[in-house]
Each structure stands twice: as structure tokens, then as C-alpha cells.
Amino acid sequence: MALYERPLSFKFDFGPGPCAEGYVKVDPGTRYDPQLGYGFETHARVYGKQRTDVPGGYPGAADPLKQSFCIPLGASFVVDVPGGTYRVKLLAGDALAETVTNVKAGEGRQMLPPVHAAAGQWLEAMFSVVVRGDGRLRLTFTGPAPRINALEIWPANGTLTVFLAGDSTVTDQPESGYPYCGWGQMLPAFFKHDVAVDNHARSGHSSLSFVKEGLLDPIMERIKPGDFLFLQFGHNDEKPDAARRTEPFSTFQGQLKLYLEAARSKQATPVLVTPVHRRYFKEDGTLQDTHGDYITAIRELAAQEAVPLIDLAERSRRLFEQAGVEGTKDDFMWVLPGEFIHFPAGVEDNTHFQERGARRLAAQVAEAIRELQLQPLQMFLR
Template identity: 50%
Template sequence: MTKAWKFDFGIGDADVGYTKITDKTDYLPERGYGFTDISRVTARDRKQPDSLKRDMCIPADASFRVDVPNGNYMITVGMGDWILPSCTTLKANPGRLLFHNKAVTAGQYVKESVAVYVRDEALILTFSGPVPRINALEIEAAPNAINLYLAGDSTVTDQPDNGFPYAGWGQMLPRLLKHDVVVANHAESGRSSKSFINEGRLEAIVQEIKANDYLFIQFGHNDQKTDEPRYTEPHTTYKEYLRQYIDGARAVGAHPVLVTSVHRRFFEKNGQLKDTHGPYLQSVRELSGELEVPLIDLAEKSKRLFEELGEEESKSLFMWGAPGEFAFFPNGVEDNTHFQEQGAIRIAALVAEGIREASIWPLSMYLR
């Protein structure tokens, strides 16, 4: 029997079949659900018809946790306020953007369904935005959802909350997909195509991935590193390791997709972007043709974006912050490789664009 959870938020009576959640419902292990910090939650009852719509919790950068088995889930969030407009952003831990600034006019009520991938037996949803509201939450296992697995490095991975606004593009991809597709981000900082495999990370994906799922593969940043555990030669061993990802996906009937490395932010004096990846990019393009694997040329797409913005404005996409600008980087930061959240959102949009352009079917059908 499929397990499901249904929560009614606010201080009025619970709707039939729903568990009531108030601003005093803190998370307890024995309860298995609740807000992780109730000091950031308030509640209101507008005393209008409909038990789900009349009352709500107002979670100001607050997280709601539900202990669930690992797997795929579809969550449906009900949002609205009888007397005020609302605007809510929702993330699933760690920092995966599910929807951004969802606006609901006063007196209206909307439901938004999104997909999440749970690995640590806990679904943690963080609500923020200018005027956040949560009226109802439904969680249902989605064993038949399509999984989009990501294998890659720090530019792709789910960056931890204590590094905000540091983000990988894989964290921002869920908001661009309908609830039929679950993003399973296995990318990890500092890994090359070689070290990812030698640490057993590809094997972990192969053990989960099923027919008609997808595996997106982006490596290259760390394959250039000279240390033995990570270095691959671009024309030989780099291709050989990438083939293992392709073969692993195809062995179970899943679909591999190659992604060229997103560019670093280094400019030539003439205003053009400097190519710091060199032959690694060409090797991915060649392998795509040799093995008939769809290609998303994120290197070319990011090059156009960064050059369009220019040397100064492109800093707004990367981890460039003045002292005191970012809470977790009090001394400031100047990083030309890694993205802040707004940059990761832009790069994720380029990936979605690449899915459409490459006619990756049926995945392209599930883009928002």
C-alpha cells in the first residue's frame, strides 16, 4: 500500500483526513514531523469557509520536516490567504529549488505539485519568499516517476545550506521540471570522471537507475587536476571513463546525456571568454558523435551568456561577494568557478534549453 501524508496548517479545525499542524508543532523524532524551529512560524485563521483555505501558517525562512523512507515523492502544496496576497519560495533540503516566488492574489488558493528525491529518510521543506504561506501539504510516494540522475562536480552538486548562496546548477533544475520527473543529484564537489567512479559513486547510481531514466554526465573541471586520483588525459582516459557512465546507463535501458563543462569566468583582453578546459570539451563532443549520445553543449551556452553580460556584470552569477555581503563569507569571496544561487538558476535554464534543442524525448515534454 502506498504511504501518504496529509497535513492541514493553521489554527482552525483540521480538514477530514488531514493531520493538523499549528505554529506550535515542533519536530519530534517520535512524532516524525513538525517545524524544525517554531520561533520562525506564526499562524492565522481568517474564519472563512473551507477548513483547508481558511487558516494557514506563515513560515518565515522556516523548515518543515517529515520522516519518510528513501525514494521519490510527489508533494502538493496548497497556498493562499483570504485577505492578503502571498508569495512563496520552496526548497527541499539541501537547497533544491522546487518553486520560486509563487505569487497568489488575495482571496485565491492554488495548489502546486512538485517532485522530490529523498536520500536520508527525511524530507525537509524550507519556506521563504516575500510573503510565504502554507495551508496544506500532501506527500505521496511516486515509484513510477522518471529519475534524472546527475553525475558531476561542484558546479552541478547540491551545495550545503551553510554555504549559501553557493549553489550548483543541479540544485536549481527541479523548478524547471514537472512533477513527473525527479532530479536525483549525485554530483559531488572536487570529483573527476575518474575519482567519481573509483569512489563507487557511479555504482551507486547504477544500482538505482531503471529503464527510461536519464543520466546527465558533466565532468572536466577536475579531470584537469594533476593529482593521480583525479587526472585523466583528455583524448584517451577521459573518454574511457565517460564511456563507463554511458555503458552503465544503457545496460539497464536508461538514457545517457553528455554535458560539456560550464565555463569558468576568465576573460581575454578583447572581451572574449578564455577557454580553460581546452581539449576536454572537444573530447565530449567527439564522444557524443561516436556513441550517438545526446549532447548539451553547456560550455558553448555559458560562453555566450558570460560574454553577453561582460566581464563585470558576469560577476553577479558567480561567488563574488564583498565583505559582509554573504553571511557565510564574512571576509568576502572572489570565485570565478562556482555560482551563487542566481547564477545557478541561469545555468539550469541553459540546461533546460539544451534538453529542448537536443529533442531529448520524452524528457523535453516534462519541462515547465
């Protein structure tokens, strides 16, 4: 289906059996086809069930959306849509079985906390998601007992958006790197559907190279009054190469001011975030600070410019010191040989995170929003 022909809104009824009025039927064998514009990826493992003979019956037994469902085992459902922000509503449940469904978008953005429904219970869960690139909304469903009964998708371009600019500790890491994960990848699940997270962070970039390579431009094209721009740089500003290197109290602060001015020019709110600590411990069990003056420079700039500050350096220090030398191996990319398929030889990485660590850091960011009383973001935290 050509881009200009794509519909903007969808209502899908999943599973075998009759289709609910006003919905499009999706059975386990509905595979993505560009002409169709939606479907499960071709390699997906998907099963379907219709509950028609339940002892004693159940509430909603006559409702086609509750009668039948698909069971997606790590399967991705794809919908062709024009680029923009979309609201998604998921219905998940089962008359006979307890269900737990996880939902990720794109390369692995966690969109919701686990949707946990008791047997005979159906839950509706909503989130907002930004679609960029090829205009394809890709939703991946996992969990110990996942269900999709129905999906509704419609445009929501007026949604308040949190834009993220930063480096590899923030970015959406690709599926081919799982379990590598940036904290920005986990952040959407901490917001209600009133907020969308648009993560533009990119691995290997500093506050200097991010601008020089034009990565700030697409943010400025989309950001609107009332939105937020969260900035976390430092890891790569410390590097010696001229393409990325900045000096803490001169060029680094100068570069960050460019972002602050850009956000304010669009009537958006900039938020400075100090760089998360690396996993280097001293003999006494405290963390070694590898960022030094870059952290101080951000704190000073936030005070000078009256900009909200999320001190993730301090928050991560407390978090990691509490977990300790061994416990932090579950936060960082310390994986055993054979533990994950993409890393057969194992990894020992003291800078980047796996999902647990990224999720715990995203929780710290959410907690900081509460403590700073950043409105209206605070109202929209789950």
C-alpha cells in the same frame, strides 16, 4: 517513530482553527519530534492565522484549508519517510493578501518556481522529490509573503528520474555555503511533477575519482528503464593529481564510456554535458577557455557514441560574454565583505556560482532539452 513504522502518505492542514477532514493538524507550534515523525525545525520562525471575518466573505470560506494557514519565515518542515521518490502537493494562498512562496528541499534544491497567488486566490503546486540518506524529507519555505495552507505527500517511485553525475559546479551545495549553488540544485524547478531530479554530483570529483570512490554505484542501484543520466565532468579531470587526472582523448573518453555503458545496461538514456566555463576574460571581453581539449573530447565522444550532447560550455560562453566582466560577478561567487553571513570577509571565486548564476545555467540546460527534443523530458518542462 522507527523506520518500519513510518507511514508512506501524509495530508497536513496548517494553521490554527478546525482541521479539515482526513488531514493532520499542524499549527505554528508543532515542532519536529522523532516520536511524532514530523514538524517544524525547533529554531523555525512560524506564525499562524485564521481568516474568519473577511468583509463580503470569499470563495471557499467554509473550507478549513483556505480559512487558516502558517506563515513560515525561512522555516523548514520535516517529515520522516522511508527513502524513495515522493510527490508533494502544496496549497498556498490567503483571502486578504497577495502571497509569494518559495519551496526548497534538502540542502537547498529549488523545487518550484515562486508560487505567486493574488489576494483571494489559492494555488496548488506539485513536484517530485527524491529522499536519500536518513529518510527525512525537509522542505524549506521562504518568500516575501509565504504561506502553507496544506501539504500532501505520497510515494511516487515510478517517477521518471534525471540522475546527475558531476562536480562542484553541478552539486547541491550545503546551506552552510549559501549562496554557493550548483546548477543541478536549481534544475528541479524547471520540471513538472512528472520528473524527479536526483543530484549525485560531488565537489572535487573527476570522471575517474567519481567511479573509484563508488559514487556511481548508488545511481546504478536506483536508475530504471526510461530514466536519464546527465554527465558533466572536466573541471577536476584537468587537475594534476593521479587520483583525478585523466587525458582528454584517452582516459577521459574511456571513463565517460563507462558511464554510457552503465546507463544503457539499465535501459536508461545517457546525456553528455560539456563543462561550464570559468570566469576568466580576455582584454577584448571574450572568455578564456580553461578546459581546452576536454570540451572537444566530449563533443567527439557524443558524436561517436550517438549520445545526446548539451553543449553547456558554448551556452555558458555566450551567457557570460553577454553579461560581461562586471555582470558575471552576480553569477559567480563574487561577494562583498559582510554581504553574506557565511562569508564575512567576502569571496572572489571564478569557478563556482551563486544562486543567480546556477539558475541561469539550469535554464540553459532546460532550453537545450527543448532544442534537442529529448522525449519525454521535453514534454515535462514547465
